[in-house]
Amino acid sequence: xxxxxxxxxxxxxxxxxxxxxxxxxxxxxxxxxxxxxxxxxxxxxxxxxxxxxxxxxxxxxxxxxxxxxxxxxxxxxxxxxxxxxxxxxxxxxxxxxxxxxxxxxxxxxxxxxxxxxxxxxxxxxxxxxxxxxxxxxxxxxxxxxxxxxxxxxxxxxxxxxxxxxxxxxxxxxxxxxxxxxxxxxxxxxxxxxxxxxxxxxxxxxxxxxxxxxxxxxxxxxxxxxxxxxxxxxxxxxxxxxxxxxxxxxxxxxxxxxxxxxxxxxxxxxxxxxxxxxxxxxxxxxxxxxxxxxxxxxxxxxxxxxxxxxxxxxxxxxxxxxxxxxxxxxxxxxxxxxxxxxxxxxxxxxxxxxxxxxxxxxxxxxxxxxxxxxxxxxxxxxxxxxxxxxxxxxxxxxxxxxxxxxxxxxxxxxxxxxxxxxxxxxxxxxxxxxxxxxxxxxxxxxxxxxxxxxxxxxxxxxxxxxxxxxxxxxxxxxxxxxxxxxx
Amino acid sequence: xxxxxxxxxxxxxxxxxxxxxxxxxxxxxxxxxxxxxxxxxxxxxxxxxxxxxxxxxxxxxxxxxxxxxxxxxxxxxxxxxxxxxxxxxxxxxxxxxxxxxxxxxxxxxxxxxxxxxxxxx
Numbered sequence: 001x002x003x004x005x006x007x008x009x010x011x012x013x014x015x016x017x018x019x020x021x022x023x024x025x026x027x028x029x030x031x032x033x034x035x036x037x038x039x040x041x042x043x044x045x046x047x048x049x050x051x052x053x054x055x056x057x058x059x060x061x062x063x064x065x066x067x068x069x070x071x072x073x074x075x076x077x078x079x080x081x082x083x084x085x086x087x088x089x090x091x092x093x094x095x096x097x098x099x100x101x102x103x104x105x106x107x108x109x110x111x112x113x114x115x116x117x118x119x120x121x122x123x124x125x126x127x128x129x130x131x132x133x134x135x136x137x138x139x140x141x142x143x144x145x146x147x148x149x150x151x152x153x154x155x156x157x158x159x160x161x162x163x164x165x166x167x168x169x170x171x172x173x174x175x176x177x178x179x180x181x182x183x184x185x186x187x188x189x190x191x192x193x194x195x196x197x198x199x200x201x202x203x204x205x206x207x208x209x210x211x212x213x214x215x216x217x218x219x220x221x222x223x224x225x226x227x228x229x230x231x232x233x234x235x236x237x238x239x240x241x242x243x244x245x246x247x248x249x250x251x252x253x254x255x256x257x258x259x260x261x262x263x264x265x266x267x268x269x270x271x272x273x274x275x276x277x278x279x280x281x282x283x284x285x286x287x288x289x290x291x292x293x294x295x296x297x298x299x300x301x302x303x304x305x306x307x308x309x310x311x312x313x314x315x316x317x318x319x320x321x322x323x324x325x326x327x328x329x330x331x332x333x334x335x336x337x338x339x340x341x342x343x344x345x346x347x348x349x350x351x352x353x354x355x356x357x358x359x360x361x362x363x364x365x366x367x368x369x370x371x372x373x374x375x376x377x378x379x380x381x382x383x384x385x386x387x388x389x390x391x392x393x394x395x396x397x398x399x400x401x402x403x404x405x406x407x408x409x410x411x412x413x414x415x416x417x418x419x420x421x422x423x424x425x426x427x428x429x430x431x432x433x434x435x436x437x438x439x440x441x442x443x444x445x446x447x448x449x450x451x452x453x454x455x456x457x458x459x460x461x462x463x464x465x466x467x468x469x470x471x472x473x474x475x476x477x478x479x480x481x482x483x484x485x486x
Numbered sequence: 487x488x489x490x491x492x493x494x495x496x497x498x499x500x501x502x503x504x505x506x507x508x509x510x511x512x513x514x515x516x517x518x519x520x521x522x523x524x525x526x527x528x529x530x531x532x533x534x535x536x537x538x539x540x541x542x543x544x545x546x547x548x549x550x551x552x553x554x555x556x557x558x559x560x561x562x563x564x565x566x567x568x569x570x571x572x573x574x575x576x577x578x579x580x581x582x583x584x585x586x587x588x589x590x591x592x593x594x595x596x597x598x599x600x601x602x603x604x605x606x607x
Contacts, residue, residue: 128568128571131572132571132575135575135579139578139579139582142582142586143582146586146589149589150593151590151593151594154586154589154590154593155590155594155602157586158518158583158586158587158590161579161582161583161586162512162521162525162583165525165529165579165583166509166512166525166528168575168579169505169508169525169528169529169532172532172536172572173505173532173535175536175568176532176535176536176539176565179536179539179540179564179565179568180539185564
């Protein structure tokens with residue numbers, strides 16, 4: 001058996017290795033990062049058959065939980081590990097040509113730390129350990145947002161840092177209260193003891209936790225940093241931040257609500273917040289002229305949709321939400337990565353300057369179209385099936401509240417398709433104004449095409465996707481037992 | 487006199503006070519350096535809250551000494567380990583924030599968030 005802790009150790013070790021050898025190897029350090037992530041992809045995929053039978057519990061340094069720290073790797077953790085590693089390696093491949101200039105090894109170090117933080121947040125079984133990985137993820141993403149070194153980048157990074165730190169203070173307050181009330185930090189132990197805490201205290205711990213994580217997950221009204229951070233970061237980083245970082249924070253919230261705190265009574269509010277987030281995101285995206293701000297606001301919309309699906313209090317909803325995460329990771333990465341080279345070629349962030357760009361960049365534009373179609377949910381793309389599943393899961397409850405919510409979700413989708421089709425129209429109509437626009441290099445087109453394969457051919461393996469998402473949903477839906485961690 | 491006010495109460499009041507003052511500074515001040523100071527205050531408040539969760543009246547610090555030879559005579563060591571980690575993280579974040587602020591000041595020439603406005607604040 002491969003030890004799942006390698007998923008955290010390999011990128012962390014490689015990050016430090018890169019910073020040690022950066023002086024001699026200069027820009028070749030990117031290959032170390034590539035090999036590390038290749039290892040991550042292989043390990044996470046090879047774990048999948050095992051965790052489907054029963055979750056793996058890893059005890060670290062021989063001290064048994066609840067005293068020691070453990071990793072609890074179930075289907076949910078493995079699926080997210082695969083999403084993180086695969087999206088990570090494809091974006092890394094894209095960065096090979098996209099990130100230019102000296103001092104690139106810093107970029108790769110931080111990129112691997114970002115992967116470490118996300119893997120750790122998903123896999124850990126200890127509440128304080130979760131906070132530490134959250135900080136690793138957050139600090140590396142603050143720096144990466146400002147990596148370009150321009151004024152907007154620094155400004156967005158500072159804004160993200162201030163709000164993110166407020167979020168981490170809230171999480172730490174909730175951790176302190178958890179320890180005060182239950183005397184444990186182990187998630188399985190906490191799940192057993194949390195029921196005996198007084199209701200008021202429960203609510204307080206829960207609200208602090210959701211508010212803190214909600215900043216990172218960009219839930220309305222805590223998302224004011226996202227459009228700036230995601231639009232000012234280098235495009236490869238925007239793809240990662242939109243692709244899995246906000247989803248990782250969201251899934252941690254969902255995991256705590258369902259399987260640790262077991263407080264399903266607040267799910268109605270989360271449902272409502274999800275739909276508000278969706279509508280706010282889509283309406284704000286509608287009026288933007290900057291292509292990366294459009295994509296960033298659309299990410300807010302999508303995270304709202306995923307939150308809505310996951311807080312339906314049913315396994316079907318959770319499984320549809322996980323499918324939507326896969327779809328969003330693939331299609332939003334395509335859009336950000338293509339936008340990165342379009343910005344580089346035209347020198348403009350405004351999509352009105354991209355007139356007729358499809359004549360010069362036919363492959364990139366075609367991949368952009370595929371991404372848009374899947375994001376909107378046109379059959380036979382993966383996005384159609386995930387949105388269909390979300391709507392079926394929502395209507396299965398058969399109450400008025402859910403029906404109204406589904407109506408609003410569909411309204412959001414309509415707005416989304418209007419502004420995306422407006423952009424596509426600009427791509428394909430007219431003649432390019434600027435000379436010298438040429439197709440993106442192979443190292444950029446190849447990873448984008450692989451993302452497109454996921455959303456285009458996803459329907460061929462739909463039963464498998466449903467099965468894996470279903471068992472991940474079943475894992476989220478049941479309370480973690482202490483027996484699982486011994 | 488000591489019996490009237492318990493130490494836990496003092497710690498709780500101090501921690502919530504520090505957190506509230508810090509949050510007030512973060513959300514009302516326009517100067518970026520002052521915002522970082524607010525973050526530091528709120529961080530300290532949380533650290534006090536965290537360390538107070540393991541406090542047991544009359545027991546000593548959990549370090550190897552004559553006074554703390556038995557488990558029942560020392561305070562809970564877990565929150566102290568947690569608070570060390572949290573102090574280091576807080577230090578790292580403040581240092582990073584100040585470094586970014588220096589870089590932004592070089593580009594924008596001001597620390598006032600209402601005057602920077604390259605993006606929407």
